[in-house]
Amino acid sequence: MSMSDSFIHDLRQALGDDQLLVHEQIEPRYKTDWSKASVCEPVAVVRPRSTEAVSAALKVCHAHGHPVTVQGGMTGLVGASQANDGDVVMSLEFLNGVQEIDATASCMTVWAGTPLQLVQEAAQAAGLYFAVDLGARGSCQVGGNIATNAGGNRVIRYGMMREQVLGLEVVLADGTIVTSLNKMLKNNAGYDVKQLFIGSEGTLGVITRAVLRLHAMPTETTTVLCALAHQDAMVSFLRRVRSMAGPSLLAFEVMWPDFFSFMTERVPGNVSPFERSDVMAVLLEVATGDAGLANDVLEGLLESALDAGELTDAAIAQSGKQADAFWRIRDSVSEFPLLFAPYASFDVSLPIQSVCEFVTTLKSQLAKDMACAQSLFFGHIGDSNLHIVVHVPGPRQTFPKDAIDAAVYELVKQYHGSVSAEHGIGTRKKPWLGYSRSPAEIEVMKVIKKALDPGQILNRGRVIDF
Numbered sequence: 001m002s003m004s005d006s007f008i009h010d011l012r013q014a015l016g017d018d019q020l021l022v023h024e025q026i027e028p029r030y031k032t033d034w035s036k037a038s039v040c041e042p043v044a045v046v047r048p049r050s051t052e053a054v055s056a057a058l059k060v061c062h063a064h065g066h067p068v069t070v071q072g073g074m075t076g077l078v079g080a081s082q083a084n085d086g087d088v089v090m091s092l093e094f095l096n097g098v099q100e101i102d103a104t105a106s107c108m109t110v111w112a113g114t115p116l117q118l119v120q121e122a123a124q125a126a127g128l129y130f131a132v133d134l135g136a137r138g139s140c141q142v143g144g145n146i147a148t149n150a151g152g153n154r155v156i157r158y159g160m161m162r163e164q165v166l167g168l169e170v171v172l173a174d175g176t177i178v179t180s181l182n183k184m185l186k187n188n189a190g191y192d193v194k195q196l197f198i199g200s201e202g203t204l205g206v207i208t209r210a211v212l213r214l215h216a217m218p219t220e221t222t223t224v225l226c227a228l229a230h231q232d233a234m235v236s237f238l239r240r241v242r243s244m245a246g247p248s249l250l251a252f253e254v255m256w257p258d259f260f261s262f263m264t265e266r267v268p269g270n271v272s273p274f275e276r277s278d279v280m281a282v283l284l285e286v287a288t289g290d291a292g293l294a295n296d297v298l299e300g301l302l303e304s305a306l307d308a309g310e311l312t313d314a315a316i317a318q319s320g321k322q323a324d325a326f327w328r329i330r331d332s333v334s335e336f337p338l339l340f341a342p343y344a345s346f347d348v349s350l351p352i353q354s355v356c357e358f359v360t361t362l363k364s365q366l367a368k369d370m371a372c373a374q375s376l377f378f379g380h381i382g383d384s385n386l387h388i389v390v391h392v393p394g395p396r397q398t399f400p401k402d403a404i405d406a407a408v409y410e411l412v413k414q415y416h417g418s419v420s421a422e423h424g425i426g427t428r429k430k431p432w433l434g435y436s437r438s439p440a441e442i443e444v445m446k447v448i449k450k451a452l453d454p455g456q457i458l459n460r461g462r463v464i465d466f
């Protein structure tokens with residue numbers, strides 16, 4: 001028996017036939033992620049139906065020193081769930097469902113393979129609210145959200161995924177099961193081990209279950225699309241909104257003029273509520289009704305911003321349908337592959353005070369280096385998170401990706417920002433990790449990886465090597 005035959009034989013012994021796919025049984029969806037940037041040939045796909053099956057599969061891979069790529073919904077944008085040729089793919093799709101909703105403790109226990117949208121709907125059905133929300137909600141899984149410490153649209157009010165996780169169950173590279181399904185908000189008994197796995201992009205362990213924090217449902221929300229007078233008004237408008245809306249502020253999404261006109265002129269169905277489409281827009285969402293901001297306070301806020309010259313216009317959504325239409329302008333980023341290819345996209349963080357200067361500098365630098373480059377800017381600016389999309393007309397083969405990467409990340413470094421705000425490092429940002437983390441921080445990451453996965457079998461080549 002060859003080494004590879006004996007490996008598959010051991011996997012089959014551990015899992016049985018129904019949790020293992022090999023050869024032609026492996027469907028194309030396991031071979032490429034959302035970006036479709038590359039296609040691989042895994043040696044096997046394991047689809048465990050229990051924590052014990054995850055453990056059994058990892059014990060075999062650990063014993064054989066065989067690399068494993070962990071896959072959730074595969075919507076990650078840094079190539080971390082894209083397997084390499086010859087890997088075992090571990091798909092969490094069958095470890096799916098809500099185990100318990102505890103209304104008294106205001107939390108829910110879910111399997112890692114549960115789609116985010118299903119988690120949101122289950123919380124809502126229990127009269128509660130799960131606070132992480134992002135465009136890929138229908139496809140991404142809660143385990144992937146935890147592994148990437150996902151952010152999204154509500155961070156300004158509720159924090160990132162890390163803030164929503166009370167407990168975790170994780171299987172280590174050698175198959176050890178660590179069950180820590182804590183439900184308490186306070187638990188300072190020694191190291192908070194779960195924090196290591198949140199945002200570790202599957203490099204330290206496989207998340208199988210999680211206890212998630214739930215919040216009171218925002219009873220009523222109001223969406224407002226605002227036109228800023230100029231980009232420098234953004235920071236003072238944010239300060240004004242924060243101080244007047246307080247905890248009622250649910251979202252503060254900024255769209256620079258090029259982005260806003262692209263979305264309202266080129267994406268069918270999107271319409272600007274303003275006379276002009278080349279405006280710098282802020283999409284504001286606030287909790288209103290009994291538990292939120294009174295309507296007259298919201299109107300007062302907008303009037304004071306108009307009087308102060310921060311805004312030139314503001315449109316308050318008059319219905320749920322109109323609010324959805326405003327959000328669609330911001331969320332139409334999924335149209336880029338169709339309308340803006342070839343392009344490079346970036347997710348970076350910057351100190352809020354520097355965001356506008358960064359945008360102006362980068363725009364002029366790109367225009368100087370690549371005369372026909374078009375760049376669009378938008379983001380969760382209340383959380384310091386800027387997204388950048390750069391398009392250069394021409395065939396994909398000659399697209400100057402490396403030059404654009406270097407221009408963006410050098411400037412991020414110069415402004416003391418982060419090369420990854422919410423998407424992680426994966427493989428695509430690995431060369432730039434040292435721009436945002438010190439040598440001492442990187443050394444600690446290596447020590448942790450070495451301790452938990454000495455054979456480097458989990459998501460080999462992602463984030464960090466030692």
Ligand SMILES: Cc1cc2nc3c(=O)[nH]c(=O)nc-3n(C[C@H](O)[C@H](O)[C@H](O)COP(=O)(O)OP(=O)(O)OC[C@H]3O[C@@H](n4cnc5c(N)ncnc54)[C@H](O)[C@@H]3O)c2cc1C
Pocket residue numbers: 034069070071072073074075076077080081092112113133134135136139140141142143144145146147148149150151152153201202203205206207208334422423459462
């Ligand atoms: C249209 C669109 C909009 C998006 N918007 C946002 C946004 O606003 N904010 C944001 O943060 N992200 C956003 N993303 C990125 C992506 O949706 C998130 O990173 C998401 O959290 C990934 O979840 P997933 O289940 O698809 O994970 P995958 O892509 O399958 O995996 C991502 C990483 O997590 C690991 N992983 C997955 N499951 C597990 C597990 N159970 N245990 C251990 N490791 C695991 C994988 O190995 C990989 O390293 C967006 C993506 C798209 C396509």
